[in-house]
Amino acid sequence: MKHVDVLVIGGGIAGAAVAYYLAPTRRVLLVERESGYGYHTSGRSAAEWTACHFDGLMRAIVLYGRPFLDQPPPGFAAVPLLERRGNLMFTVAGGEAVGDAFFAHAAPHNPGLVPYSAAQIHALVPYLRTELVTRAYWDPENCEIDVDALHQGFLRGGRAAGAETCANTEFHGAERVGAVWHARVGAETVLTPVIVNAAGAWGDPVAALCGVPPLGLAPRRRTAFTYDPGFDATGVPVIDEIGSGFYFKSSGPVLMVSPGDQTPSLPCDAQPDEYDLAVAVDQLETLTTLTVGRMKARWAGLRTFTADEHPVAGFDAVVPGFFWLVGQGGGGIMSASGLGDLAARIIAGMALPDAATALGLTVAGLSPARLR
Ligand SMILES: Cc1cc2nc3c(=O)[nH]c(=O)nc-3n(C[C@H](O)[C@H](O)[C@H](O)COP(=O)(O)OP(=O)(O)OC[C@H]3O[C@@H](n4cnc5c(N)ncnc54)[C@H](O)[C@@H]3O)c2cc1C
Secondary structure, three states: OOOOOOOOOOOOOHHHHHHHHHHHOEEEEOOOOOOOOOOOOOOOOOOEOOOOOOOOHHHHHHHHHHHHHHHOOOOOOOOOOOOEEOOOEEEEEEOOHHHHHHHHHHHHOOOEEEEHHHHHHHHHHOOOOHEEEEEEEEEOOOOEEEEEHHHHHHHHHHHHHOOOOOOOEEEEEEEEOOOOEEEEEEEEEEEEEEEEEEEHHHHHHHOOOOOOOOOEEEEEEEEEEEEOOOOOOOOOOOEEEOOOOEEEEEOEEEEEEEEEEEEOOOOOOOOOOOOHHHHHHHHHHHHEEEOOOOOEEEEEEEEEEEOOOOOOOEOOOOOEEEEEEEHHHHHHHHHHHHHHHHHHHEEEEEOOOHHHHHHOOOOOHHHHHHHO
16 A cells, blocks of 8 residues: 655646645655556647736636746756747627727736737738627737657656656546555556546546535537648747637647637547637638638547636645646646646645735635535
């Protein structure tokens, strides 16, 4: 039997981050069912950092975690974690009210956000059909995240501080005996006072394996594809249509395109649906002068939401020693450094630092109790 201080279930970016922040002071075991830590949602994102698309709790977490991404500890990653790209958001006929409401709401908190003229759009994205655009805004703060460098940095740094990480290892369930969980992990029994549920779309099923009532997590499928547009797309900013959720951006030298779909799904190995891919192709070919030839890659992933669409990092109010780290929705990569740090502090019983409370972050606000 193995004894640890914290058992983390799930080796996606959320589990890797909390293991990293806990490892210097706690014996941590992280288990991942798949052979690759980024096999599910964390390996299927659009790699965006943005604050202007978020409000309230998620925005505060994203801002709190930003200094780490700008200046990670020495040796964390061999490359910069962020590269500034910018984000053009636009509406088409009928979407003006949505665009105006977005700008009125977001501009006071995002001083860099400015309206953009047709001439500015044309200079930036000459293939966007400006005659269809009715409102446009430019956010210069949007960045590309090196997701692999961030994820591997958390795993490597956690291991260097003593965390054990096991891929190909499934968590099968746990019973609480006194103050200790008896957890069935792979073929082993692990004793631990704390289980961290960082199982992404499987957050509620993992809770059920511990006898913990569900939070009502809702996984939603999002689809994307890449293709070669016939020019070097390196550095193309994120271009999205406010309202539909459709967007495209560079993915290295090619373009990544998504219809912005949000189809409810059971937890699963999500696969792209032909219809969603066809919608994305139609949107791109309608809104730009580009034509999609052969797709280079196509995929789908599950973005998992709580009822209020903000993440949760806190102990279950009913079952002791069970910590929820779920519900990151469409922001689990950009929020991972902030949320992992906050989660580790709450698990260790520490007060949140001034930099967090100054942003309005509180233990109660992050707690799953707000959803019960
Ligand atoms: C198309 C798309 C675009 C996105 N774009 C962005 C973006 O631009 N920026 C951004 O910040 N976010 C983005 N996201 C969201 C982001 O990817 C997620 O919020 C984030 O990856 C969630 O991380 P996670 O670790 O919680 O989940 P996951 O990466 O899914 O990790 C959970 C892990 O738990 C494991 N697990 C489950 N059950 C068990 C068990 N019983 N035993 C062992 N292991 C188990 C799973 O195998 C899985 O690997 C996007 C998502 C998609 C799909």
